[in-house]
Amino acid sequence: MPGQQTQTVSLFIQCLVDVMYPEVGVAMLKIFRKLGIPVDCPTNQTCCGQPAYNSGYRQQARTAARKFIEIFEHKEVIVCPSGSCVTTVRHHYPDLLSDEPDWHRRAETVSGKTFELTQYLVDVLGIDDLGARYSGKLTYHDSCHALRALGLQEQPRRLISNVTGAELVEMNDSDRCCGFGGSFAIKYPDISTAMAKDKVDNIIATGANAVVGVDISCLMNIQGLLNRKKSPVKILHIAELLAG
């Protein structure tokens, strides 16, 4: 549908990508440029409010939500390289603002046009081959919110398997939580680490050179443990893979 393809994509950059992993954002930009899709990026954006929301600070999360809505509500389509941030906007904003009719309506508008990257590529644009190249074995970790709240299971896998030279090896329990859970990782480090260890063991067992994901937060957790173990396995956000 040419009408849809010419929509300008507004980049919704997860805060962790913005301040810690900007290369993911750059990769996403490359993808859209390669596809000839016009892109803009509101540079006054910061954070969607998920950390506050998940910790029970709804008042503070509301502040973040209103700010986000003001920035993005007039955009054509909003695309983000994180399943869990998209879940916050799509599923939690309308809930969070349900007592304020005007804001609720605006939240619904924004929620309806916010997509996770692979969701936008595959489900909206109908693109599952970006002509990317990689050489080596890869394994894919299903991030919880992308998988369960957004139903993204096939989409990223299709994109990965169309990368020339990449071999996708499924890990055991790919759909099991990596133990990140936001402040959970800091407040309950023993449990979080025990979960992450299982994840990392499953990754290493595949013999892959890198683990691919659609959420940098999970990957950051996995990377933290891989690095501590001095494992050569790398983390790779799917945007980086697809931009390659």
Add this chain to the structure above:
Amino acid sequence: MLLLEKLIQQAAPLNLPVIPVSGAAAAAAAVSRLVREKNPEWGDTKSVVAWQHPLIEELNLPDELAEHHIPVHMPEATPQTAVSISGQMRTQVVESFIGITAADYCLAETATLVIRSGPDQARAISLVPSIHVAVIALDQIIADLTELYALLKQEPNSGPNHLTNCMTFITGPSKTADIELNMVHGAHGPRELHLFVLIP
């Protein structure tokens, strides 16, 4: 017959043999053979306890087993007794290694027997003996739970308590997996369940 096939197929993974038999004489012979072949779990004398029920009486088991000196108890309810189960019946049930009952329905979909308590239909007979033998007629096999609940509601005597005070669904022999998830039959209820289907 389709339902019977389904039943046999569903029963297999449950370790529940379903044995179709043509006519009462064949059924009596089959049950009698089973009684003779199996050994008691507690003690070493053999006795059998059975419901007073037309389908079972037809098999004439007391005579069938008399020549092998295996008594068949068919206890009668004694309404006056003030204990849950009369002393004599209790002894008979506890001593018998095989309990024989009929059933109200059998669900093919899950290989489930539906049994209601009744005047001469003690609950303990399908429960306490080590082996439970159930005898049903072919037309008692129905499809599934959905059909069962519909039938129960349509029964002519469907007063408030037509389910009786105890309606039990039995699906296979007793089992447990409480030790390291190892499946073992015969936790508390019967270790074996054999289902005979009378084909007219």
Add this chain to the structure above:
Amino acid sequence: MAEIRTEHYKSEARKAIKDRTLQGALADVQDRLGKGTAKAYRELPEGPGLRLKAHEIRMQAVENLDILLETLAENVRENGGKVIFAEDAAAAVTECLEIARRHEVRTVVKGKSMVTEEIGLNEALTAAGMEVTETDLGEYIIQLAGESPSHIIAPAIHKTRQQVGRLFAEKLGIPYTEDPPTLTQAARKALREKFLAADMGISGCNLACAETGHITTVSNEGNIRMATTLPRVHVAFMGMERVVARLEDHDILFRLLARGAAAQHMAGYISYIGGPRQPGHADGPDAFYLIIIDNGRSRILADEDFREMLCCIRCAACLNVCPVYGKIGGHSYGYPYSGPVGAVVTPLLVGIDRAKHLFMGETLCGACKDACPVDIDIPRMLLALRARLVEGDRRWNTPPGNLVEKSAYTAWSLAIRNRSLYDGLRWLSAQAQQLMTARDGMIHRLPFPFSGWTRSRDMKPLARKTFMQHWKEMQKE
């Protein structure tokens, strides 16, 4: 009341994680039951969507609870049973003691029931001089060992066959063996004596059918049938939420319960019990009592955010898929209910503040919701509990939460509204982090409160330039 040890969540979790045997057992349970359940749902002719229908049935019942309970009680009484409503744990226990006294009960056999764990029934009966025997094999094992259940339907999964073997050798006087069939047989023998001698049988209740006045009990072992058939008196305990309206409602619920609990198509035994032995019937107890327990459930019912939790049929499917439960096991939750169901129910029963670790110490991964046969949105309620903890709630006697943390979040919410302020703070942190970055380019140690992360993991430092800076530069090109 059962003992409440929810405060020890962290330390108990740490212990559990270090326990190799337990880790193996938990992995096993989740591997077999958790995955089996998912497969069983997929194989349903109606597909996993049937769970939504089940949710509807349960929710409807919960919303009409008062009427349904009244109908249930009326019908049970008509069938000759006695019905008692107990407001709290103490009342339920007192009623049971009174019944036992009236019927001169000395020995009791019990079928597995979570609600009797909740009210601490065994301790009370024992203290009153009765001999109480748990008869579910798993419960029997942990009763002999003097422990508490670590899983809702497989209470002794934390015990290895060797441990059970030693326990039985000591307590039952049998020669040591670690063969599950032999061990099961030993328990069968010992418990058969108990069943035949018991004066009173106690059971829980999986569902109750209002329109016919029956409760249902479900087991694979047959122990509940024994306990409710042989003794003179049967007392059934039921959480007040367990009722459904119609007989046919059981169809979907039982099909899903069997799949959720044990990846089966149908449980081994399901009994509909509607009262004592009918006049003229062959056997069954002379007296039947149904004790319907509130113990905090009315308060849950009154709160729209948490009402949904009353749909729970205690199948334990959520435990079998929960990655947190899979690491910390049931005892860490410090109350009979463990796993995701415990993380929501326990705080609502014992106090939101007191049991806060249960809902804070979860990752919101959502696996529980997909496994739940009645599609309960546990993650939503975990979030709602967190909000109550922060804001405080008088209805739940919960004071507003940690002020220091609250100020931090408020400061954060101001910072994220102003990109220049945000950038300034980011720059400051980046400077500080430079000092911490090791030669491999990663941070190996962070100060409090982030030290929890770096105890076991490294962290990438903040990037030199944010994406927004990259973007601006690229726009200029």
